[in-house]
Amino acid sequence: FALSFFVTNIIFMIGLAVGIDYSLFIVARYREERARGLEKIDAIARAGGTASRTVLFSGITVVIALFGMLLVPFNIFIGLGIGAILVVLASVLSALTLLPAILSILGNGIDRIRIPLVGRGVADVENGGGFWDSVSHGVMRQPIISILLAGGLLVAAAYPMVDLAIGFAGVSSMPDGIPAKEGFLVLDEEFSAGNVTxxxxxxxxxxxxxxxxxxxxxxxxxxxxxxxxxxxxxxxxxxxxxxxxxxxxxxxxxxxxxxxxxxxxxxxxxxxxxxxxxxxxxxxxxxGETAYNADFFTESKSSVWIVFPFVLGMSFILLMLVFRSIIVPIKAILLNLLSVGATYGILVLAFQKGWGANLGVLTQFDIIEAWIPLFLFSILFGLSMDYHVFLMSRIRERYDQTGDNADSVAFGIRTTGRLITGAGLIMVAVFWAFAAVDIVGLQQMGFGLGVAILIDATIVRIVLVPAAMKLLGDSNWYLPPFLNWLPDLRVEAEPVDPAPATFDD
Known part of the structure; x- marks a missing residue:
């Protein structure tokens, strides 16, 4: 079947997003192990046994979420899903193979060219301190207030979703001056545009x-x-x-x-x-064209009852196996749904209510494209789980070593906070670049993806996750005894004793 022209856009966006994420995560772990005193090859091996495993399972969660689009019986969803899945698999493969080889060649050269006024980015992960450590401890000192403020903000953002109206942006939604629209208007006025479709x-x-x-x-x-x-x-x-x-x-x-x-x-x-x-x-x-639009609209609504349970169920199972807990996946799913709901609500405000048009940056339109909600859910859920696996893997690693829940959460935030926020901002810039075009569908897609990543990388990961984990304490890692037979697929390896580094690495 013919692939939609959107596929190339999706491959570029998702490939750039996850490729940067996976590379940054592995490089950050390599630099951390070098700072601890490991030699170059040992640091690469240690990063491979920890960060690379996290990247592998993170990629699997993203693919599972994207696979949901293949369950919708329309070529546009199937094409977008196939393109996104292939580029995620390629990004994982390159991060697990090509990146270690590059690190082996560069060695300490990876730190050779520094940006002025910006630190090295290798935090004192053992002793704490710094901005992200202060943020995590500040949130955990008042976890209930943090949850009420951050959660209330997202619930308020999600409320406009009750006015969500989905439909199609046809020729009439195109910018004035485009030949296709001008020709359509002439046909509609002088003859009947219905002769075309x-x-x-x-x-x-x-x-x-x-x-x-x-x-x-x-x-x-x-x-x-x-x-x-x-x-x-x-x-x-x-x-x-x-x-x-x-x-x-x-x-x-x-x-x-x-x-x-x-x-x-x-x-x-x-x-x-x-x-x-x-x-x-x-x-x-x-x-015919109009009948196709009507069928697409109907199938998009009915497919929600297939795609949502599939993505949520498979994500729950995988996270439960990776983190040996039923609380972690339940919390992750609830927070991701809250993030998705807030994104839908902001889309309504920006496009249907005209807030974006009032600011002069977006086009007001009375509907959200029928394919946008389901598409955003699959993409956003995958990328959100991406960050969740990154953060929780470091928290679980520390918890297995110390058994201290609060210290483990702070450790996870200070080792991944800068990484997650920085990578998230890069994603937001990429996605919002697509919102700058004149086509309404691309505006809604780019703006929605950018908003969701911004919410997830800041409010959710930096505030709601540590606050919730502080309240739950050791219950975060609860696994019912009758599930102990499940395989242990945790992504963090056992700690190794560091070997001193030599100066010629």
């Missing part, structure tokens, strides 16, 4: 019968007397030589993505045809 009514059966001929005449009469005058003059019936298949093309007034046209197809399918074709001589099917 007519409703195609297909008849299958014995067409050479009086019953069918009578029903066909009745259908034409119904279309001519349509209460909304949504149908134009039909074209002559086309049939094959055997008179077993026929095609009747009927123009539909207006843009094929507008409610007027979509509602006309709904009347044709669910009112006129069932009422007229009662003899059973022929089977009747309605297709």
């Amino acid at each position: 007519p409703a195609q009514i297909v008849f299958e059966g014995n067409l050479d019968t009086p019953e069918f001929q009578g029903e066909l005449r009745s259908l034409v009469a119904f279309l001519e007397s349509d209460s909304r005058s949504a149908f134009g003059p039909e074209q002559p019936l086309q049939t094959n030589d055997a008179m077993t298949i026929g095609l009747l093309s009927v123009p539909v007034v207006g843009d094929s993505a507008e409610p007027l046209a979509v509602n006309a197809i709904d009347r044709l399918r669910n009112d006129y045809i069932p009422r007229i074709f009662t003899s059973g001589v022929v089977d009747v099917h309605v297709t």
Whole structure:
């Protein structure tokens, strides 16, 4: 099947996002181990036994979330899902193979060129201190207040989601001056734009019968007397030589993505045809551009009940196996859903309510593209789990060593806070670059992805996660005894004794 032109955009965005994430995480761990005194090869091996394993399982969680798009029976979702999955797998493979080889060649040269006024980025992970350590301890000193403030902010942001209206941005939503839109307006004014994308009514059966001929005449009469005058003059019936298949093309007034046209197809399918074709001589099917839009809209809504449970269920199972806990995956899923809900709400404010247009940066539009909510959920859930695995792997590593929950949370924040926030800001810049185009669908996609990553990398990971883990204490790592038989897939290896580094590495 033909891939959507969006696929190249997705490959670039997701590839750049996860590629930077995975590389930064492994390089940061390598530099940390070098600072602890390990030789170059030992530091690479240690990073491979810890950070690289985390990257592998993080990539698996992202692929699982993206796989949800393959469950939607439309080429656009399948194409986007395949493109995103392939680029994530390529990013994981390069991070596990190419990056260690580059580190081996560079050695200490990776720190050779420094940015002025910016620190080395290798924190004193053992003794604490610094900005991120202060942030984590500040949050954990008042965990209830932190959760109420941060959680309340996200709930307030999610509230406008109740007004979420999904549909299609057709030709009429394109910027003025684009030849396709100008031609459409001329057709619609002078002739009928519905001639470009007519409703195609297909008849299958014995067409050479009086019953069918009578029903066909009745259908034409119904279309001519349509209460909304949504149908134009039909074209002559086309049939094959055997008179077993026929095609009747009927123009539909207006843009094929507008409610007027979509509602006309709904009347044709669910009112006129069932009422007229009662003899059973022929089977009747309605297709065409407008019918495709209507089917896409219906399938997008119904697929939510397949994609959401699949992604949530598989993510729960994988996180439970990796962290040997049922609390960690439950908390991760709840926080990610809160982040997604806040993103949906902000999309409504920015586009449907016109806040973005008032600021002069976005286009006001009365609907959110039908494919956006499901697409954003799959992408955002995958990237959010990406960061969650990064953070929780360091927390679990420290907890296995010390058994101190609060110290482990602070350790995880100070070792990954700068990394997660920095990588998140890079992602936001990439995604918001796509929001700068004039096409509404791309604006909604880029802006939504950027907002979600910004929320997840700051409010969720830096405030809500440590506050919740402080409140739960050792219960964070609770696994019911009847699940002890599950395989232990934790991503952090056992600690190794450092060997002193030599100066020529």
